[in-house]
Amino acid sequence: DAGVTQSPTHLIxxxxxxxxxxxxxKSGHDTVSWYQQALGQGPQFIFQYYEEExxxxxxxxxxxxxxxxxxxxxxxxxxxxxxxxxxxxxxxSSLRSGPTDTQYFGPGTRLxxx
Amino acid sequence: xxxxxxxxxPLSVPEGAIASLNCTYSDRGSQSFFWYRQYSGKSPExxxxxxxxxxKEDGRFxxxxxxxxxxxxxxxxxxxxxxxxxxxxxxxxSARQLTFGSGTQLTVLP
Numbered sequence: 001d002a003g004v005t006q007s008p009t010h011l012i013x014x015x016x017x018x019x020x021x022x023x024x025x026k027s028g029h030d031t032v033s034w035y036q037q038a039l040g041q042g043p044q045f046i047f048q049y050y051e052e053e054x055x056x057x058x059x060x061x062x063x064x065x066x067x068x069x070x071x072x073x074x075x076x077x078x079x080x081x082x083x084x085x086x087x088x089x090x091x092x093s094s095l096r097s098g099p100t101d102t103q104y105f106g107p108g109t110r111l112x113x114x
Numbered sequence: 115x116x117x118x119x120x121x122x123x124p125l126s127v128p129e130g131a132i133a134s135l136n137c138t139y140s141d142r143g144s145q146s147f148f149w150y151r152q153y154s155g156k157s158p159e160x161x162x163x164x165x166x167x168x169x170k171e172d173g174r175f176x177x178x179x180x181x182x183x184x185x186x187x188x189x190x191x192x193x194x195x196x197x198x199x200x201x202x203x204x205x206x207x208s209a210r211q212l213t214f215g216s217g218t219q220l221t222v223l224p
Binding site for chain 1: 118145156157158160204206209210212214215216
C-alpha cells in the first residue's frame with residue numbers, strides 16, 4: 001500500500017522565480033491538503049483540494065495556488081518567490097467521506113529560496 | 115484566530131520514565147484531535163487520534179481529552195531514546211483543516 005509521495009525532495013530557487021511541487025495521495029484517499037512548515041514551527045495550513053476544487057484556504061497570499069487532478073494527485077505552485085518562502089512543504093492526504101479527516105503526511109519538499 | 119498551544123519545552127526525561135505532553139486549543143467547537151511525532155528532518159507521523167472525552171491507550175501511548183477544559187495531553191510510558199522527537203498537537207477545524215501547535219521537543223536520556 002503506497003503512502004503519500006512528494007516530489008522533488010529538495011529544491012533551490014532564487015527570489016522572483018516560480019516553483020511547482022507535486023503530491024500523490026495514499027491509495028484510496030481523495031483529499032489533499034498542503035502545509036508549510038518553517039524551521040522550529042508547526043505546519044501551517046495552506047489549502048485543501050477535494051473533487052478537483054479548492055475547498056478551504058489558510059492565510060496565504062494568492063502567490064500560492066494549487067490544482068488537483070482526476071487521479072487525486074495535486075500540485076502546489078508558488079509564484080514570485082520570497083526568501084520567507086523557504087520552508088518544508090508538506091502534503092497530507094485523507095478520505096473525505098470518513099467521519100473525520102485523518103491526514104497522513106508525505107515526506108515533504110524542502111524549498112530553499114536564495 | 116484559532117490557536118493551539120503546547121508546553122514549550124524542550125522536555126527531557128530519563129529512559130523508562132513517563133513523558134507528559136500538553137496542549138490547549140481555543141476553538142470550543144473542535145471535535146477531532148491528533149498527536150504527530152516528527153523526527154528531525156522528517157515529516158510528521160500520526161501516532162494517536164482522539165475524539166471523545168477521556169483516555170485512549172495504544173501501546174505505550176495514552177491520549178487524554180477534556181473538551182470542557184479544551185485540553186489534550188499525550189503520555190508516553192516507559193520512554194525510550196527512540197521516542198526523542200518533536201511532538202505536534204493538531205486540532206481539526208470545521209472545514210477539516212488541521213491547526214498545529216508549535217511542537218514540544220522531547221529528549222529521552224539513556
